[in-house]
Amino acid sequence: MTWALDHLDEILTRAVQHAWLAGLPLVLGLLIALPLGWLANRKAWIHGTLLTTTGLLYTIPSLALFILLPSILGTKILDPVNVIIAMTVYTVALLTRTVADGLSAVDPATRQAAVAMGFGPVARVRSVDLPLAIPVVAAGLRVAAVSNVSIVSVASLIGISQLGYFLTDGYARTFPTEVWVGIVACVLLALVFDLVILGIAWLLTPWTRVRA
Amino acid sequence: MIRFDGVTKQYDTGSGTTSVAVDHLSLEAPTGKITVLVGPSGCGKTTTLRMVNRMISPSSGTISIDGRDTASMDVAELRRGMGYVIQHAGLFPHRTVLDNVTTVPRLLGVDKRSARARAMELIERVGLDPDLARRYPAQLSGGQQQRVGVARALAADPPVMLMDEPFSAVDPVVREQLQNEFLRLQSELSKTILFVTHDIDEAVKLGDQVAVLRIGGVLAQLATPATLLSDPVDDFVAGFVGRDRGYRALSFAAAPELRLEPEPTVPLGASAEQVRATGATWVICVGESGEPLGWVRAAAVTESVTRDLLHRGGTVASTDGSLRALLDAALSSPSGRGVVADTEGRFVGTIRASEVVPVIEARQAAST
Numbered sequence: 384m385t386w387a388l389d390h391l392d393e394i395l396t397r398a399v400q401h402a403w404l405a406g407l408p409l410v411l412g413l414l415i416a417l418p419l420g421w422l423a424n425r426k427a428w429i430h431g432t433l434l435t436t437t438g439l440l441y442t443i444p445s446l447a448l449f450i451l452l453p454s455i456l457g458t459k460i461l462d463p464v465n466v467i468i469a470m471t472v473y474t475v476a477l478l479t480r481t482v483a484d485g486l487s488a489v490d491p492a493t494r495q496a497a498v499a500m501g502f503g504p505v506a507r508v509r510s511v512d513l514p515l516a517i518p519v520v521a522a523g524l525r526v527a528a529v530s531n532v533s534i535v536s537v538a539s540l541i542g543i544s545q546l547g548y549f550l551t552d553g554y555a556r557t558f559p560t561e562v563w564v565g566i567v568a569c570v571l572l573a574l575v576f577d578l579v580i581l582g583i584a585w586l587l588t589p590w591t592r593v594r595a
Numbered sequence: 596m597i598r599f600d601g602v603t604k605q606y607d608t609g610s611g612t613t614s615v616a617v618d619h620l621s622l623e624a625p626t627g628k629i630t631v632l633v634g635p636s637g638c639g640k641t642t643t644l645r646m647v648n649r650m651i652s653p654s655s656g657t658i659s660i661d662g663r664d665t666a667s668m669d670v671a672e673l674r675r676g677m678g679y680v681i682q683h684a685g686l687f688p689h690r691t692v693l694d695n696v697t698t699v700p701r702l703l704g705v706d707k708r709s710a711r712a713r714a715m716e717l718i719e720r721v722g723l724d725p726d727l728a729r730r731y732p733a734q735l736s737g738g739q740q741q742r743v744g745v746a747r748a749l750a751a752d753p754p755v756m757l758m759d760e761p762f763s764a765v766d767p768v769v770r771e772q773l774q775n776e777f778l779r780l781q782s783e784l785s786k787t788i789l790f791v792t793h794d795i796d797e798a799v800k801l802g803d804q805v806a807v808l809r810i811g812g813v814l815a816q817l818a819t820p821a822t823l824l825s826d827p828v829d830d831f832v833a834g835f836v837g838r839d840r841g842y843r844a845l846s847f848a849a850a851p852e853l854r855l856e857p858e859p860t861v862p863l864g865a866s867a868e869q870v871r872a873t874g875a876t877w878v879i880c881v882g883e884s885g886e887p888l889g890w891v892r893a894a895a896v897t898e899s900v901t902r903d904l905l906h907r908g909g910t911v912a913s914t915d916g917s918l919r920a921l922l923d924a925a926l927s928s929p930s931g932r933g934v935v936a937d938t939e940g941r942f943v944g945t946i947r948a949s950e951v952v953p954v955i956e957a958r959q960a961a962s963t
Contacts, residue, residue, distance in 0.1 A: 490685075492682070498674075499648055500675065590689045
């Protein structure tokens with residue numbers, strides 16, 4: 384406890400870095416997964432291929448991705464961009480199927496009514512399908528957020544500053560307190576992400592809270 | 596006017612075979628009238644409806660509206676110019692009743708304030724409490740949702756309405772209410788309506804003309820409801836139109852002015868002496884404004900006439916009603932005398948079945 388209080392500044396700095404590395408990819412990944420999930424629903428033949436491919440991306444070991452990306456992108460090994468991109472890939476892997484499921488769960492009668500009322504394809508997705516998919520997409524985002532917070536900690540192995548540093552440093556120094564601080568900080572951060580996503584979804588879906 | 600000219604829709608069912616959903620359909624849905632498409636499932640009635648707003652495109656043939664080929668029109672413009680009502684209303688669950696109703700005007704670029712003002716007007720017009728405007732669809736009953744569906748379809752005041760089994764998913768009592776209000780609305784609005792149902796009774800009740808389709812999308816008969824009942828073109832139509840055709844056809848014959856028998860009436864709460872003083876076995880009990888409440892058997896009254904002594908089985912015919920209602924009132928009356936009320940609902944007299952039947956026979960003789 385004393386150690387944690389003594390190092391509060393460092394913990395907060397690393398937590399903010401961690402939040403960026405896990406949170407920005409969440410937003411980027413969602414922006415990519417939305418059109419991909421929509422595409423998967425448009426055509427039956429693309430549905431299986433696309434969802435399997437994106438799903439498989441999640442199986443690439445994160446350490447391998449952190450190390451390989453610089454050689455593919457031409458970035459420096461210590462550039463946080465590598466982590467951002469890797470985490471975006473994982474987010475896309477988790478969210479594409481969720482978005483596809485969310486969009487396909489819209490009641491056919493509702494969709495049909497929208498088409499009959501003269502909504503174009505884009506307007507329909509924006510005004511009808513997407514709002515109705517929010518609860519499903521938010522559930523997927525919560526999973527992706529926790530997963531991102533967890534995976535980002537691995538990046539300390541390639542020297543990117545975030546909360547994972549306490550895990551590797553504590554291990555190297557055989558100092559369990561520091562490891563515990565890292566774990567607790569990660570859990571708290573994941574909790575914050577979870578609450579933020581829940582809160583946004585709550586604000587965006589007033590109709591789900593009415594009683595019949 | 597919506598005009599179908601040799602419209603066919605066929606689907607590929609794989610391996611070079613096709614199935615025909617609609618087969619060389621030609622018919623006209625006249626302006627300002629209700630045309631009902633009716634038939635068993637698989638007769639292509641919904642496919643036919645959806646070809647009008649191009650949710651399904653015909654394989655061949657043309658559909659035109661007031662002489663304009665729909666295939667040449669901008670599809671969004673075409674759809675926004677037609678109200679569309681479906682079975683489960685298809686309301687947007689994430690939008691309030693008010694925002695559901697303003698959908699099409701907003702798509703057409705009407706500003707929010709005037710769209711909302713118009714929507715409130717429509718919400719009341721379809722018989723909904725204005726307080727419901729802020730609710731979400733999940734907070735409404737099936738019948739209320741369906742009314743919102745109708746208001747939404749009417750919001751941009753389209754000349755054409757497409758209705759696909761709009762009243763099928765609600766219980767019979769609500770369905771009848773909705774049907775009656777729909778007819779009342781139509782008498783004020785005179786839209787060109789294409790209405791799909793599988794229920795022949797609904798078709799006969801609502802249609803100015805009824806198109807009976809058989810499986811495979813072939814038009815079996817296009818006629819007024821009265822003609823459909825009295826003169827079905829073949830066994831299929833006769834079978835589909837169903838039993839009691841002769842009796843049901845009387846719905847379309849206006850009740851003539853008949854001499855009605857006056858009856859002694861008693862108010863609710865009348866004493867046993869008052870009832871016996873009429874000298875009748877069955878006596879009509881009327882309410883405060885003269886409306887018939889039911890028959891009461893004189894012998895059953897020991898102290899006074901109470902509500903639970905009233906016989907509720909008898910129907911009441913209106914002086915401006917149909918021959919069917921008149922005959923039914925007589926047949927359903929425990930006294931054998933059918934209760935007739937004027938257009939205000941006040942009791943005017945009774946009539947016996949034996950007096951109605953000669954009118955029916957004379958009418959038949961005149962038509963052959």
